[in-house]
Amino acid sequence: MNNMKTGLKRALTNKNTVTILGVILAVIVLYVGYNWRVKSATNPISVPYAVKTISAGTEITEDMVGVTDVPPAMLKGDVIRDKQAVVGKYAMADTVIPEGSLFYGRAVAEQEQLPASIILKYPKGYVLYYMSVNMETTYSNSIYPNNYIDVYLKASLRQNDGSTSKVTFGKLLENVKVLAVRDSNGKNVFANVDENSVPSQLIFAVPQEYYLLLKKAEYLGSFNTELLPVPTAESLKSNPGDLKLTSDSLKQFINDNTVYAQ
Numbered sequence: 001m002n003n004m005k006t007g008l009k010r011a012l013t014n015k016n017t018v019t020i021l022g023v024i025l026a027v028i029v030l031y032v033g034y035n036w037r038v039k040s041a042t043n044p045i046s047v048p049y050a051v052k053t054i055s056a057g058t059e060i061t062e063d064m065v066g067v068t069d070v071p072p073a074m075l076k077g078d079v080i081r082d083k084q085a086v087v088g089k090y091a092m093a094d095t096v097i098p099e100g101s102l103f104y105g106r107a108v109a110e111q112e113q114l115p116a117s118i119i120l121k122y123p124k125g126y127v128l129y130y131m132s133v134n135m136e137t138t139y140s141n142s143i144y145p146n147n148y149i150d151v152y153l154k155a156s157l158r159q160n161d162g163s164t165s166k167v168t169f170g171k172l173l174e175n176v177k178v179l180a181v182r183d184s185n186g187k188n189v190f191a192n193v194d195e196n197s198v199p200s201q202l203i204f205a206v207p208q209e210y211y212l213l214l215k216k217a218e219y220l221g222s223f224n225t226e227l228l229p230v231p232t233a234e235s236l237k238s239n240p241g242d243l244k245l246t247s248d249s250l251k252q253f254i255n256d257n258t259v260y261a262q
Contacts (some may be wrong), residue, residue, distance in 0.1 A: 044069035047102060048083040054097040057114060060089050070134065078105035090114055113144075113190075121179050122205030128179075128212055131202040131227055138199045139231060143178060148234035149202070150174040153250055155223045156182055172217070172227075172250050173210060175241040179203045181224070192195075202229055206243065213251060216258040223257065 051066040065086055080086055080103040081088055089108040091097050097107055121189060122128065131151075135141060143149060151173040157165040180203040181189045189197040206214070234240045 004211055031115055035076060041073070045072055045075065045081065047075065048086050048246060049079050050097045050099055050101050050103065053099045054089050054091045056095055057093050058091050059111075060086055060091065060108065062087050065103075074102075075204050079103070080108070083098040113191075125207060126205040127208050127211040128203060128205050131214075131229060132202070133199050133202050133229060134165045135198055136200070137228055138181070139222075141181075141189065141197075141199050142180060143199070143202060143229060143231050145178055145180055146235060148232050148240060149178060149204075150246075151176055152228040152230055153217055153254075154226045154228060155217075155220060155253070157223055168223075168250075168253060170250050171246045172213070173206070173243065174203050174246050175232075175243045176206065176229075177235075177240070177243070178229075179205060210243075210245065213245075213254055217254050220254065220257050 002011055021231045046067050046069050048070050050064060052064055054060060054064055065083055067083055077083070086103045086108060090113075092107055092109050093114055095107045097103065108217065132142075150171050153168070153170060153172045155168040159165060180201075181199050182201045182203065183189050183197045184200040189199050191197075216225065217227060
């Protein structure tokens with residue numbers, strides 16, 4: 001036993017033996033590393049793909065997505081590798097995803113990122129209304145999508161000398177849900193927090209009757225009129241109140257001073 005220990009000790013202290021062992025160890029490391037890299041490059045990876053052509057702006061549902069195995073070498077760019085990261089998203093407004101195609105991050109988006117996403121968010125029978133606003137009337141850009149506002153009407157009769165008479169002022173509608181806030185270029189004001197975007201339009205939807213009332217309020221020819229948004233805490237409630245007309249007298253005032261052609 002002692003002879004074996006002595007022999008092993010001599011072998012390990014021999015420079016030639018150490019060199020040979022080092023070379024063998026290096027070869028083993030290189031072989032294992034190479035084998036691992038080959039397997040990593042050739043072992044298929046499961047990724048989602050489109051089982052049918054998906055048109056621009058279309059919501060991607062479960063039945064539109066399959067899973068296939070592809071070599072890692074094919075996964076270049078921003079290929080999405082998780083099926084759940086695709087389902088529920090939308091094809092970009094300028095993109096058609098062909099049948100059989102993999103999904104790329106640049107080709108899909110959340111609903112809120114679509115340029116025309118607001119058309120998906122309001123009830124049947126409602127009409128989109130664009131209210132002109134500015135930094136002041138939005139309380140220093142403090143009105144956000146999904147907030148609720150009340151709509152007030154301010155009107156004053158124009159005099160021949162350019163002056164105005166007493167002001168008519170009151171709440172016309174309440175519990176109006178804001179769908180989007182756009183700047184003067186039609187872009188989402190809150191899309192990029194690094195940009196100091198100035199609000200130009202609040203977009204919301206109302207029943208056609210109220211839409212006509214709001215449009216007529218804009219064109220009261222003998223009056224200087226202004227529609228003003230007033231934010232409320234309605235969005236904090238578990239069950240926000242219904243949108244409704246709050247002043248029959250203002251409705252009558254608007255109708256008495258306009259003509260609507262059927």
